[in-house]
Amino acid sequence: MTAATKTSPPGRTIRAVALIAVALLMSYPLLWLASSSLKPEQLIFSEPGLIPSAFTWSNYADGWSRLGVPFGAFMLNSAVICILSIVGNLFSCSLAAYAFARLEFPFSKLAFALMLVTLMLPFHVTVLPQYIVFQSLGLVNTIVPLVLPKFFAVDAFFIFLLVQFIRGVPRDLDQAAEMDGCNKYQIFFYIIFPICRPALVLVAIFTFLWTWNDFFSQLIYLSQVERYTAPLALNLFIDATSGESAWGMLFAMSVITLLPLFVLFVIFQRQIAEGIATTGLKG
């Protein structure tokens, strides 16, 4: 029994009704988006309800090929960037986290504090000079500037998350392994890394969510339509259909770009909620 369950029955009913009302109000736009993507264009404006009076797949079929390049190609571009970012973050952040959580080295406290400070740094301070460098290297309009930084542990949030997790792992494990003749590298690869699985899953999930939703850096680095990611394509879609009424197609493609996020959310809901609660990750 917690605090809230002790309210009086009428209070409880009011609270339940209020919660349901807020939940409906909040999810209505999303439900309506999904339902409208299946309506013929003219019905989107006349029907505020959720059940389409007429049903069509044509928004999806037309939207898919509307930009000349099939929309699946943009989804694939996004997926490639996401997967490489996940690999990079898992690799670089777990290495750094192990050093911070377990190893003794000079200036370790200073380094750790520095790492935490970068958490609060607005990335606009570094993104412009990075752009200049990547441009002079001829790497603009490739995925290198989007993916390469992940292999250098720039997402300090994940180091922080993994450090916290590793600190919760009993040191006896390390010591036992050390007795058996493991060196630090072996301890990391055979003990710590495998044991961090739940935290690594979180790192992977959040890297995916943030990278999939990322827009600013993709907007500045990718200029060729064939290399566009899903959000860039969606943005292009707005321009390409301006002046005509194409909400149906726009909605259909929006639903498609949201679908991976939604699926991930449904599968990992508990882990995501716990991850935010314990580390204060932004949503």
Next chain:
Amino acid sequence: MALTRLRRVFPALAKPRVRSAGSANDWKAALVFLTPWLLGMVLLTALPMIGSAILSFTSYDLLSPPRWVGTANYQRLLTRDPRYLQSLEVTTVYVLVSVPLSVAVALIIAVSLSATTRTANFFRGVFYLPSLLGGSVAIGVLWRQLFGSTGLVNSVLAAFGVQGTSWIGDPNYALGTLILLHVWQFGAPMVIFLAGVRQIPKEVVEATIMDGANPVQRFFRITLPLLSPLILFNLVMQTITAFQAFVPAYVVSDGTGGPVDSTLFYTLYLYLEGFRNFRMGYAMAMAWILLFIIGAFTALAFWASRFWVHYES
């Protein structure tokens, strides 16, 4: 002391570390493990920061070499660029309204969801989903329709006989729709509050019930003080994020910040100056002022917290 306060809010800073007798080889291994991070820190953070600090005193268009202009960029920004001051104002209003609002909603909902039942967890999911999707272009598209002249909001209003306007097309309301979009994403701070609410010891709650406290009194005497460190944490994190908001304004205003610069967010203006007008030095000066503003806000929040944040000692 400032550091102890910081450590209470960000538990990771507190390191009650019991060290094994550190072997001399530790630091060599540490160097190996930290190599990627160190390289990133130097090449992708420190050097770019130095670079942008220097270039913020130049005029640089990416084509011709940078030209030293002294403090001209900063002077122009703070005194002679009405669009910049407008972006500063828009962003400040956005932050000052949407952050407290979303944190308040998050707190209220979290308190009403404190029971660890399946239903409560279902609601948690429903409330959290928007903050997962909210930053995407797709939701920006949805917002364009919802608050457009022929959008869903207006068709609902019409059913009540109210004649709506194009909310995103009207400079009086456009920013309001973006604030609403931010508040819609209260799920992330809510999940943090919820974890805190569920950790409140039931003995404490039961004791206050025995004392005859009603739910409202319980909220103000128990829940609020116990959650105050989390309130500070959420306010700070939300403020940092909100100052950097970009996607909603970009998508809703077609990348212009319109109508009449009413949604010209700070980072949107920075983007336009840096990547559309190729005034790199100017944009970098903007980035540094942003860093300063965020730093000042965070420091202020921590300073003010001594008056209202309650820590269990």
